[in-house]
Amino acid sequence: MSPQAAVAAGCSLSSGFNVSRVRGDFPALDQLVHGRPLVYLDNAATTQKPRVVLDALFNFYTRDCANVHRGVHELSRRATEAYEGARRTVARFLNAAPHEIVFTRGATEAINLAAQAFARSILREGDEILLTELEHHSNIVPWQLLAEQTGARLVVAPINDRGELLMEELERRLSPRTRLIAVAHVSNALGTINPVAEICRMARARGIRVLVDGAQAAPHVRIDVRALDCDFYAFSGHKLYGPTGIGVLYGKAELLERMPPYQGGGDMIRSVSFEKTLFNDPPYRFEAGTPHIAGAIGLAAAIEYLTGLGLDEIARHEYELLSAATRALSEIPGVRLVGTASHKAAVLSFVLDGIHPHDVATVLDHEGVAVRAGHHCAQPLMERLGLPATTRASFALYNTLEEVEVLARAVRRARELFG
Amino acid sequence: MALENLYQQLIMDHGRRPRNFRAIEQPTHQLEGYNPLCGDRVTVYLKVENGRVTDAAFQGVGCAISTASASLMTETIKGKTEAEVEQLFEAFHAMVTGKPVHPGVTLGKLSALAGVAAYPVRVKCATLPWHTMKGALAGAGQPVTTE
Known part of the structure; x- marks a missing residue:
């Protein structure tokens, strides 16, 4: 040919x-839009969904719809198996362990969870959180809220005119008070792929924690959280050909185990009395209430579709x-x-x-x-x-x-x- | 609908060479308007004497629709009483949102923006200067936003 x-x-x-x-x-x-074949180039906002994802949602709601982790009956068993199977699929996709995968509503909630349940407990007044100039609002505002709550300070690493992080400037802004770096893996506005592995190395050498916002990276870049050695990795399902309303926070097991709950409710507890509640283990400790079961299953279908294509x-x-x-x-x-x-x-x-x-x-x-x-x-x-x-x-x-x-x-x- | 219904000659002309694109020294009313969704910013300056707009001007950054809308607005309201300006606001708003316009109001050149009604996502571009002007007249101290 x-x-x-x-x-x-x-x-x-x-x-x-x-x-x-x-x-x-x-x-x-x-489909036609204004009489012309649709040319969909707004994929950084959200992607279209393959039929396998739509089928996964349809099949869950038509056959296996039940709540997870509670029922003795057959449908609940199927729903639980599919939901936990989805967690294993996500774990493989990131090269993490299943108990390090917390399902959230999206990357935004994942970042807020890490900010409130993890960073809040390590920050003292005058501590510093390092961000970069090319962050999405979802990786700025949660840290701003946290800074107000804790008296910590936001420090911003600059970029050059091409939209690349200035790594020397970033390193210069790391101080003995820097406790956390929050950085996008890929810039949603410019497409820049940031050298997050190098940032994680710099951070590791100084005992600084790193959260990587992978919302824009997940559909484009192979992710290996072990190789990266980041502490947290957040992404959304809908930018990865999956459903809206589902996302993921990866957190290192040792950190998740130390973290207090993010929200209170059902499923995140071991036992409840009016005197004292014992919390469940991660990741369930961070998934209060009935989760987006269908969304997690749809996300797993999307990941399997992608890895199938290569x-x-x-x-x-x-x-x-x-x-x-x-x-x-x-x-x-x-x-x-x-x-x-x-x-x-x-x-x-x-x-x-x-x-x-x-x-x-x-x-x-x-x-x-x-x-x-x-x-x-x-x-x-x-x-x-x-x-x-x-x-x-x-x-x-x-x-x-x-x-x-x-x-x-x-x-x-x-x-x-x-x- | 053809694109030319939205981007009529008059709109393109006012979008490229906006009239009254300046600040007024010592305005009686002034306000900033902002559309956080697209980043458009407009500052409207008014001089109102004895209940009549004697000068109107604007500055800012915006798309062709918002710039042309601001330009045509400042031309149209000059010389009008505050009550007439209020009527124009209502009529203009009705026109660009596809609602019936009160038959007693003459929109004149503003009618060039009627095509906006077919583009719901662009309505805020056309109305930002008008909301800002209305806020300025009402003496609102806070900047107007479309959200």
Whole structure:
């Protein structure tokens, strides 16, 4: 097959990854928007769901719907088995142990849990929490709240104009009072892949704890929490082709065991009397109330789907999309790419001379192209870059090189319209 | 709906070359408006004498829709009484949210923004300057936000 024929057949050139077959797994991709085929490039906000995930949700609710950890009956047994099976799947995905996996509502709740149940107990007045300039609000605000509660101080590590962390500056900001570093694995606004392993090494040498916000990394980067040696790792299911409302906090077993509960309720207790309550072991201690059982099962289905396709194949395909999109947009006069780090995930932020990102996004929407325009929940980063907003195209495993061309054509159309 | 219904010639013109894009020295009313969802910011300045708007201006960063809306607003309300401005606010709001406009109110050039009604996510772009202006007239000390 010639390279052109391979593209036409939807094959990615550098791998055996068959994107047209993959697209068939995602029902939502097959639709017209404003009369044009949908080109979904807002994957950093949330991804579409493959049929296996939808089937997992449907099957749970049609066959196995029961509460977990309590019933003697058959359906409860099935629900419990599926829910705990999901925990094992997530553990394998991160290279962790199942009892180190806490199900949460999402990355945001995972970070809040680590902040309140772990960091709060180690912070004294004047202690420091180190963040970076490219954090999402969900990895800023929980620490701000905590700083107010404890008298700790937030210290911010800067980036360069390409959107890369300045590692020497980061290291210089580590002081004897630094107790915790909270850092994104991948920037949601710029796509920068941060050197989190190096940060963890620096932290380890100084006895500093590290939380990695992996919300944007999980769909793009292979994660190994043992190799990273981070203390906490947080991510969301819905950015990983799983359902909304489910997420994960990985925590080292030794830390989870020492931590007090995050919320009180059912399932997180061993025994309750009005005088005293004995708490359950991790991870159950941190999962008060009936959990999002279907969500956890759906997330496990998504992870199995991804690992079935091959995480490295997906990464290769997305790298190809990113390279093509970077080239295509760079060639358009008036386009400035925002975030040009040498290590990037498939996120492309840009601004168009004289045209506001919102107007760009409206024109693109008319061409069937879904992108995000705005500050991407990273206002301090936008402030640092001196921009009120950017337009962001973010790619997923099901996007194609043809869609990159549609994006480029739509951006040219915006330029013509606003000429 | 064709994109050109939203981005009419008049909108593009006012978006590119906004009128009254300046500060007023010693305004009688001034307020900042902010749309936290998109980062658009507008400051509206008004000079009101004997119940009539004698000057209106704005500054800020925004998309074509919000900039054109602010520009057309400042042109339109100049010379109007506060009561007339209030009527215009109601009529404009009705127009961009697809509700019937009171037949007694003439929207004139503002009608160019009628296409916004077909774009629910862009309504706040068009209304931010108007809410800010209304807040300024009401003497609100706090910046207006759309959220």
